[in-house]
Structures are given as structure tokens and as C-alpha cells.
Amino acid sequence: MSVIVEFRVPSGDFELGQILSVEEDSTVELETLVPLGETSVPLFWVRNSTRESFVESVQRHSSVEEATPVDAFEDRTLFTLDWNANQDRLVSAVQANDGQMLSAVGSAASWTFEVRFPTHEALSAFSTSCGDAGIDPEVTRVYNPSDPDVQPWYGLTKPQLEALTLAIEMGYYDIPRGCTTKELADELGISDQAVTERLRRAITALVTYTLPIDGESR
Known part of the structure; x- marks a missing residue:
């Protein structure tokens, strides 16, 4: 399909x-x-x-x-x-x-x-x-054009999924934090700013495709 x-x-x-x-x-x-x-x-x-x-x-x-x-x-x-x-x-x-x-x-x-x-x-x-x-x-x-109500693919790109998974594994979202964005950046081979932006986009995609937004459920 x-x-x-x-x-x-x-x-x-x-x-x-x-x-x-x-x-x-x-x-x-x-x-x-x-x-x-x-x-x-x-x-x-x-x-x-x-x-x-x-x-x-x-x-x-x-x-x-x-x-x-x-x-x-x-x-x-x-x-x-x-x-x-x-x-x-x-x-x-x-x-x-x-x-x-x-x-x-x-x-x-x-x-x-x-x-x-x-x-x-x-x-x-x-x-x-x-x-x-x-x-x-x-x-x-x-x-899916023929079945728009099918559960979506959650919108994550491979780099976003990789960054989010690594952040969870390294404890970035733990309290206290288990790592910094600088440490994530070193692991991924990208800049600190790029890690921050990639995580932001990943979370935006997950929220958009898993939670009701503006009264609509996707």
C-alpha cells in the first residue's frame, strides 16, 4: 500500500x-x-x-x-x-x-x-x-491515501530515532540527567546544537502523531 x-x-x-x-x-x-x-x-x-x-x-x-x-x-x-x-x-x-x-x-x-x-x-x-x-x-x-485513519508511522526519521533512543539509553531524560547534549553529540558525531534540534523535532513528531492535537486524534 x-x-x-x-x-x-x-x-x-x-x-x-x-x-x-x-x-x-x-x-x-x-x-x-x-x-x-x-x-x-x-x-x-x-x-x-x-x-x-x-x-x-x-x-x-x-x-x-x-x-x-x-x-x-x-x-x-x-x-x-x-x-x-x-x-x-x-x-x-x-x-x-x-x-x-x-x-x-x-x-x-x-x-x-x-x-x-x-x-x-x-x-x-x-x-x-x-x-x-x-x-x-x-x-x-x-x-495511507486509501485509508487515512490507519495508525500513523509516528513521523520519526532515522537520525531522529537514533538521537532519541541514544538520549534515553544514556539517561538524558533522567533526574538527575545521566548525560549532556555535548556527550550525545560526541556519540553521534554531530554538533551540540544539532543534537538539541534533532531531539526537539523527534519529540514534536511523537507528540503530533500519538496525542490528540487541537481536538483531533491522529
């Missing part, structure tokens, strides 16, 4: 987010449900941005062949992007695990994605691929 995951990634953490860099009040939105294959050319809207300066900025990137305006309105422009998706670690992780991009919306700070995977195993492999590439998606929802 296929599974759909919604997640957020900082714009600077993957190449497409860096390429489609926009100003604070601008957004980028995927227009079509495009499978990310080698021959796919995505269509996307850019809102509240100067068309000429945006095209100039995009085409400075070495992996971009051309960004072409297709349709223009007062507050938004529709573009096609001819680029080499193989250089993007996030996109490559989606492709390698048979994912299909359903939606993607980007801002100056972050991108929010909705991706369909053929199985939960493929989604798990995608999470592993992201971890191997140094990308830590913040998962906000996981569900």
Missing part, C-alpha cells in the same frame, strides 16, 4: 532550494503532480517576485540549463525549469526510492513537500537516504 509523507526542509539544505531562492515575501509552488524522473521538467509558480531578477539568479547555478517564463500575471509567474536533478541530494533520495512529488511549496526559509512512496519500506529507505546525505527533514504527517 502506498504512503504519503509531508515534511519540511530548510531552503539551504538542498540544491533546488538554493537554486529557487526567493525574497522574504515571495513563494515558489509546484504547479503539477510531476514524477521526478530524469526527463521531467517541473512547472512552478513564483509569487511576489521580480521576474527578470529571479531568472537571472536561477540561471547562475551550474546545474540549470534554463528557467523559462510560461505565463505571467500581476502577482505571479509560471516557469519551467530545465536542470540536472541528479545533483540534488534530496531529489535524488526521492527518485532512488520511487517517490512521486505531489506538492512542493518554498519560501526564503524552508520548503514543504508532499511525496508519495509505494510502500512504508520505501519511505523508510528515503529517510535513511536523507540521513546519509546529511539532510534532516521535519516530518509533519504520514498517512
Whole structure:
């Protein structure tokens, strides 16, 4: 059974987010449900941005062949992007695990994605691929499209699960604490700040998918 995951990634953490860099009040939105294959050319809207300066900025990137305006309105422009998706670690992780991009919306700070995977195993492999590439998606929802009431996958990525498990094993949540975030960071081979952020996201995912939020039970 296929599974759909919604997640957020900082714009600077993957190449497409860096390429489609926009100003604070601008957004980028995927227009079509495009499978990310080698021959796919995505269509996307850019809102509240100067068309000429945006095209100039995009085409400075070495992996971009051309960004072409297709349709223009007062507050938004529709573009096609001819680029080499193989250089993007996030996109490559989606492709390698048979994912299909359903939606993607980007801002100056972050991108929010909705991706369909053929199985939960493929989604798990995608999470592993992201971890191997140094990308830590913040998962906000996981569900089966044909049965949205099925118990969710709890939204944890492999790096988040690893950090949370280690924190529990080393007594980080004990009273008194059995270790510090610095000691956890040394074990995981990442920075103290990265450990703190990873634990925060892990706990947010667990709370979101195991407790009623805003009166709704997931």
C-alpha cells in the first residue's frame, strides 16, 4: 500500500532550494503532480517576485540549463525549469526510492513537500537516504491515501530515532540527567546544537502523531 509523507526542509539544505531562492515575501509552488524522473521538467509558480531578477539568479547555478517564463500575471509567474536533478541530494533520495512529488511549496526559509512512496519500506529507505546525505527533514504527517485513519508511522526519521533512543539509553531524560547534549553529540558525531534540534523535532513528531492535537486524534 502506498504512503504519503509531508515534511519540511530548510531552503539551504538542498540544491533546488538554493537554486529557487526567493525574497522574504515571495513563494515558489509546484504547479503539477510531476514524477521526478530524469526527463521531467517541473512547472512552478513564483509569487511576489521580480521576474527578470529571479531568472537571472536561477540561471547562475551550474546545474540549470534554463528557467523559462510560461505565463505571467500581476502577482505571479509560471516557469519551467530545465536542470540536472541528479545533483540534488534530496531529489535524488526521492527518485532512488520511487517517490512521486505531489506538492512542493518554498519560501526564503524552508520548503514543504508532499511525496508519495509505494510502500512504508520505501519511505523508510528515503529517510535513511536523507540521513546519509546529511539532510534532516521535519516530518509533519504520514498517512495511507486509501485509508487515512490507519495508525500513523509516528513521523520519526532515522537520525531522529537514533538521537532519541541514544538520549534515553544514556539517561538524558533522567533526574538527575545521566548525560549532556555535548556527550550525545560526541556519540553521534554531530554538533551540540544539532543534537538539541534533532531531539526537539523527534519529540514534536511523537507528540503530533500519538496525542490528540487541537481536538483531533491522529
